[in-house]
Amino acid sequence: MKRRNFMLAVSAAALAACAKKETKPVATLPPTTVEFLPAHYGAVTDEPFPIPAVPSGVVSPDLLRQEVANPYPDQPAGTVVVDPDRAFMHLVQGDGKAIRYGVGVGAAGFGWDGDAVMQFKRKWPRWTPPDEMVARRPDLEPYSIANGGMDPGPGNPLGSRALYLFQNGKDTLYRIHGACEPQFLGQAVSSGCIRLLDQDAIDIYERVPNGAKVVVLPSVWKEGARGIF
Template sequence: MAGSGAAAMTLAGCATQNRAEIKPVVQSMPENPEAALLYAAKPDEQFPLPAIPYQKVPARFHRQMVVDPTGEAPGTLVVDTGGHFLYYTYPGGQAMRYGVGLGRAGFAWAGRGVIQYKRKWPRWTPPDEMIGRQPELAKYGSDMGGMPPGLDNPLGARALYIFQNGEDTLYRVHGSPEWWSIGKSVSSGCVRMINQDVVDLFDRVPNKTPILVTDLSARPAVVDEIVASPE
């Protein structure tokens, strides 16, 4: 199992465009003590995570417990591509909601799968087709051992590996240092999260968790409401 997992890790195709192309001008929001705690620095990580300037991330994309709009069974991950949200469903009609960044048109993956396994601070190796599009990534090819983990690694602090019908889809739910890309479609297909959020999700989600990637806007509208967090 470990061998097959390591092999699959080398295939992850998540990356972004040039950072200068995607970093927008953002307007700071009011101070929020709860958000300040959620997105504080994490000095105890293998690679200490800096604090996120949460005031520059729209509040709707902050981690929060909401009424579950997905209709899925508790213990399911749902990526809403229309809203740029990820939900982890709980009993009682609740869900933890996170803001996410998604793939550009033509690279997005959708459907049902499972989180086959998870990794802390993973290595990243672009597949050959990605290197063909972006030759500058050749230095991280499989023959070079990939990019080591760290704050600049495209997979961030954690990665959850999506399989479908027993096969690696090459798509991941993963962290990213590019907090400004949350709520946008800029990556090569993967589901990108603020590093503090993916650390939180990693601890909630076991291996074999079902995942659905879909556009919830095609379903009857449900108004999100913030609710109390479960124990």
């Protein structure tokens, strides 16, 4: 029972920290950046809220959305595989290919791994910090569970889309979501959750149905040694 309570506390902390920006390097990335980004990273103007273009010269080319050879041939098509150490998320395709996305992860994200189900997804979701976070951050009281959470839109930590991960029928409190600032892509930008550029969050939202399998790979980072990858 003590272990169960501990794991629930860790999961709650993970969801709460989606809003944090405690940056740590995740993977060793090439220093080069892309000066001219693909058109799908331009401004999005047909959403309820504007999404700015990803600025050039900020994101490493490895972290841009792209089709690659499928590194997980043992996984069926439609599976989402998250590698927190490499800051990659792959969507397995059925032709030996996969779509790879760059992600931002977080310290608590390194402590949870395994198979999950994308139970449901939301466009422009509300963000509701758990009571434990509100106790630490009284300034978040207006967005508490009792007050109905934070309205969607610019400034909401979940961004334009959120995919909700469940394990054995229980909410893990981990999310795949948007609102990752380009300068933080590939870094540990929170204590939990899997963050995408809003343009990529919209893309995977359209591709992945409810019930899709999600695999979060274990991290090689050890407790007490994080940040020394």
